[in-house]
Amino acid sequence: MAIRKSIVLFMSLILALTLFVVGCGTDKGNKLVIGVALPDFDDKWLSYLHDGMKEYQKTQKDVEVIYVDAQNDASKQLSQIENFTLQQVDAIVLVPVDTVSAPDLVDKANQANVPIVVVNRQYKGVDKATAYVGSESIKAGLMEMEEVAKILNGKGNIAIMNGQMGHEAQIKRTEGNKQIIKKHPGMKVVLEGTAEWDRAKGMNLMENWLQSGKKIDAVVANNDEMAIGAIMALEAAGKLNDVIVAGVDATPDALGFVKEGKLKATVFQNAKGQGKGGLETAIKAAKGEQVEKFNWIPYELVTKNNVDEYIKKWQ
Structure with missing residues (x-):
């Protein structure tokens, strides 16, 4: 009798467990x-x-x-x-x-x-x-460079800081930059290199550019992190007042630099x-x-x- 009760209890537990699992499956099925x-x-x-x-x-x-x-x-x-x-x-x-x-x-x-x-x-x-x-990445490059061209009155030596080479944003933003530069006979690209979207690499690239001795009127970066790196290098060299810096993304860090007047323009990517x-x-x-x-x-x-x-x- 005790064995039969145990079997009935066991079967009841199995049934309850099965119903619980099926119930859970149904809930998940509605999600x-x-x-x-x-x-x-x-x-x-x-x-x-x-x-x-x-x-x-x-x-x-x-x-x-x-x-x-x-x-x-x-x-x-x-x-x-x-x-x-x-x-x-x-x-x-x-x-x-x-x-x-x-x-x-x-x-x-x-x-x-x-x-x-x-x-x-x-x-x-x-x-x-x-x-x-x-x-549309090309629009960021166009808007960024249009603002820089306006600040420079259509004249000046431009250094372009590329993101990771081959990335769609790198290709198209740079293409947008160059389309605007072509419209202004008084503007030309004098330096171009990659800092791979990175602040520290942007700083290092800017330091190398400063050592090259080439006259730079504006640094146009594919993103804000590289632009901030360029600002830090220019500040350390006492040259920030001589160079316009622009970026893309309008990150919270970058907006602080815009407010201080160190980053002249950025493009908000939502x-x-x-x-x-x-x-x-x-x-x-x-x-x-x-x-x-x-x-x-x-x-x-x-x-x-x-x-x-x-x-x-x-x-």
Whole structure:
């Protein structure tokens, strides 16, 4: 009799456990799961993009978001995308480590019939993704250089600080810079080099340029971190008053330099706006809704005249 009671109790427990597991599965089934593949959690600008996603996520019911960090390793990012497809996530948001590996990542998602939204980094063939969310890099280069040309009255020697060579932003921002320089016969590029988006490398490159003895009227950097590095080197050499410095991104650090008058111009790239837009588009695609193929987040010029309104955006 005791044995029969034990068997009945055991079977009841098994049934209860089964119902619990099925119940949990149903709850999960009601949730949308979005996989977000980011290139580098430690990158300052990308951390703001990440924040934009997390802030938008809080406004969404029944949406789970899984964030993974590729640590700037393209092969690691490929395996992360493969894992997302194996987990059968409802959609993927991808900020590619580089634009060379990006087409393969999009193909993996397409083969698994998982909607994939590429954010921030554009490349040839990005239209094979479900959607793209970001800003047109060439416009940042045009806006930045137009402001520098205005300050210099269309005359002067320009040094261009490139980001990581081959990155879409490096190519297009520099192209935008050079398009404006071509319009002004009194302006020319006298120095050009890469500081790989990095402040310390920007400082080192500027020190080398100062030692070259070439006359420089303006340093135009592909991003703010390199521009800040250039400012630090110019300040240390007592030359900052002689050289105009401009950057791109309008990060909180850079806005402080604009307010002090050390950075003459930057171009606001809305990191949080791109993050929010990327996740929002992925959620729509996961629900089977129609999404725009290209979703542009506009750039905005920042100078000392309007810097306070951009400082408020980060507070």
